[in-house]
Amino acid sequence: MSLPSDFLWGFATAAYQIEGGFDQDGRGPSIWDTFSKTPGKVADGKTGDVACDSYNNIDQDIALLKNLGAKVYRFSISWPRVIPLGGRDDPVNEAGIAHYQKFVQRLQEAGIAPMVTLYHWDLPDNLDKKYGGLLNKEEFSLDFERYARVMFEALPTVKHWITFNEPWCSAVLGYNVGLHAPGRTSNRDVSAEGDSSTECWTVGHSLLVAHGKAVKVYRDEFKPKNGGEIGITLNGDWAEPWDPEDPADVEACDRKIEFAISWFADPVYFGHYPESMRKQLGDRLPEFTPEEVELIKGSNDFYGMNHYTANYIKHKEGEPEPADFLGNLETGFYSKAGENIGPETQSVWLRPSPIGFRKLLVWLSKRYNFPKIYVTENGTSEAKRGDGEAEPPFPEILEDDFRCEYFRGYINAMKDAVVEDGVNVRIYTAWSLMDNFEWAEGYVTRFGVTYVDYDGGQKRHPKKSARVIGDLFTSLIKTA
Ligand code: GBH
Secondary structure (H helix, E strand, O other): OOEOOOOEEEEEOOHHHHOOOOOHHHOOOEHHHHHHOOOOOOOOOOOOOOOOOHHHOHHHHHHHHHHHOOOEEEEEOOHHHHOOOOOOOOOOOHHHHHHHHHHHHHHHHOOOEEEEEEEOOOOEHHHHHHHOHHHOHHHHHHHHHHHHHHHHHHOOOOOEEEEEEOHHHHHHHHHHHOOOOOOOOOOOOOOOOOOOOOHHHHHHHHHHHHHHHHHHHHHHHHHHHHOOEEEEEEEOOEEEEOOOOOHHHHHHHHHHHHHHHHHHHHHHHHOOOOHHHHHHHHHHOOOOOHHHHHHHOOOOOOEEEEOOOEEEEEEOOOOOOOOOOOOOEEEEOEOOOOOEOOOOEOOOOOOOOHHHHHHHHHHHHHHOOOOEEEEEEOOOOOEOOOOOOOOOOOOHHHOOHHHHHHHHHHHHHHHHHHHHHOOEEEEEEEEOOOOOOOHHHOOOOOOOOEEEEOOOOOEEEEOHHHHHHHHHHHHHEOOO
């Protein structure tokens, strides 16, 4: 028993994390340009100005993908490269459009299917300044709808579209914790502005409405002739009870996943927010109008899943904090019995637990009636080293055995979910094709299966894991 013969695998990236070319050919600034240039916001004080310089290296990137055997490549469009001021009446930058058209054409000539994310966090800065960006549902959703239409029009051969990458991150990290652009939070040590108790819920709602509008445009105006698919990509970790004997911990596990994933997936599949969120948040959680339900319910052609790690969950007693976004619970890596969920990595939030991947695939499939799932991100930074150094120097860094083991564990767990549990996964793209700008962590943490020599002209060197993924899928996919 194996994966279906039409299963596609490949790698993923995002525009701001790899492109560079921040002021080339008319690109405007995004909220991440502004945020990363604000002192103290990014660990190493660096920005995406150059990153992997992928904007100027499309042939090299495509050759790399081809060399690794990828069948699909997930990348994102930089909205401010295409519409520098962002708005629905603002001019389109033809050079930006031409760049992506050329890229998609070359990719397809190389036999690699493009999977395009419209929004991976790089909002045109102007829209944030002009009307508060994602906080303004009416303006934002109309501007996003127009931007989406421009891209559907420009790239008619693309068959896989993703509206938003991880709306949870945009809402919570951007407007509650303040760790990501635009960095708003109630924590006045971090930001002069923001209200963690309300803004993230407002932003989540805006993103859902904007998603719904873009999907309607695609289905009404483009899908009939181009025949592609569209969906949203959600992040979420697996949850194990801290004390499996305590029903309150067991219940808190479902609540944890509901606050992370069902916040967006329930509206998309059922047309309403989860009961657990309504109960805790009351009227801080916006209501859907009947028109919004009409737009959002049933708006996924596939479920886009980003998955990295798992946690033990301990329920909290008493009233939740106003800024709480987890569902009144604590997350940790140790159970009551002292079991560790997985080995430490360089990312404080990430410890591998392959079985959690299988369990979450089953959880989602049961709740959402076995949708077609595309795993759009999965990957790891390397094991934490005791010597305080981030990673071994080049070329030892290419021997990323820890990452190889991660992919073996996770991809096999996914295969088990497909073969034994009836889960319907059809595409898998590993995060990431190459080391890149890791948001608030700058370039300190590397998630790539390809090493990028930032001080050596951004040269790419595939690591061991780049091959392991291809070999695994070759052995797991049934030959037609
Ligand atoms: C993905 O998100 C992103 O889509 C991708 O751009 C990124 O490079 C990749 O992860 C690797 O990080 O509050 O500091 O503890 C993964 C989901 C959810 C992981 C939020 C980090 C908490 C960070 N992310 N989570 S923190």
